Amino acid sequence: MGRQWLQKKREINAAKRGKIFTKLVREITVAAKSGSPDPAMNARLAVAVEAARKASVPNDTIARAIKKASGGEGVDLELVTFEGFAPHKVPVIVECMTDNRNRTAPDMRVLFRDGQMGAKVGFFFDHVGLVEATHAGAGTDLESAAIEAGAQNVEPLEHPPEGQVGARFFTDPTDLDAVTGVLRKSGWSVTASEMGYLAKDALELPDDQRKDVEAFLEAIDDHDDVHRIYTALK
Numbered sequence: 001m002g003r004q005w006l007q008k009k010r011e012i013n014a015a016k017r018g019k020i021f022t023k024l025v026r027e028i029t030v031a032a033k034s035g036s037p038d039p040a041m042n043a044r045l046a047v048a049v050e051a052a053r054k055a056s057v058p059n060d061t062i063a064r065a066i067k068k069a070s071g072g073e074g075v076d077l078e079l080v081t082f083e084g085f086a087p088h089k090v091p092v093i094v095e096c097m098t099d100n101r102n103r104t105a106p107d108m109r110v111l112f113r114d115g116q117m118g119a120k121v122g123f124f125f126d127h128v129g130l131v132e133a134t135h136a137g138a139g140t141d142l143e144s145a146a147i148e149a150g151a152q153n154v155e156p157l158e159h160p161p162e163g164q165v166g167a168r169f170f171t172d173p174t175d176l177d178a179v180t181g182v183l184r185k186s187g188w189s190v191t192a193s194e195m196g197y198l199a200k201d202a203l204e205l206p207d208d209q210r211k212d213v214e215a216f217l218e219a220i221d222d223h224d225d226v227h228r229i230y231t232a233l234k
Helices: 004-034 045-052 059-069 101-111 142-149 172-184 205-221
Strands: 079-087 091-100 123-133 153-157 166-169 188-199 226-231
Touching: 004 045, 004 059, 004 091, 004 188, 045 059, 045 172, 045 188, 079 101, 079 205, 091 101, 091 205, 101 205, 123 172, 142 153, 142 166, 142 172, 153 205, 166 172, 172 188, 188 226, 205 226
Parallel strands: none
Antiparallel strands: 079 091, 091 226, 123 166, 123 188, 153 166
16 A cells, blocks of 8 residues: 555546647548648638647657648548537537547547437537637737737636736637637737637536536546537536
């Protein structure tokens, strides 16, 4: 006895880091498939690569992900979307990156057992480009920054770094790369640039029901194939 707990903790942390690496590499794959495989010509890919490097993803892993996305080698991943309801009728959209949808779909059905998989909920959301970024100028006006970048809307980030301003910019799907590029050139540090879904009307639930939904979403997010989850939970 004595230090078994430390080894267990290390194993848990290693597993968590492995899942983070997997999601970062998949974002590189998606970004590279959406445009040029050259980060200098693809702002979304540049953001994904930068995020992976900050998380200490090895350079050769990053290079392989880009090569796979451009058809150079390896298994071809596809983006598969699942729609339905979480507990308490909260609309949810789950995006998976998988090399075998026949494996992923049954897993999702099991994970949706406390909800309802297959219900069409897309009309509860707008399909948009999402850019999250921070700026060292604490007094930066978000509305002006959004207009200059060509974003449709903007909202403050919940917990920006101390002394900085943080924002989430919403764009037309076709404008995502352009808005990302303008923000980076304007001194914003872009931490996320991706296609996503924005709930038209977010639902507010009592604490006990919210915990049910959060537990449901966390279980889905733990699946290796899950890339992004979007929900109408406020």
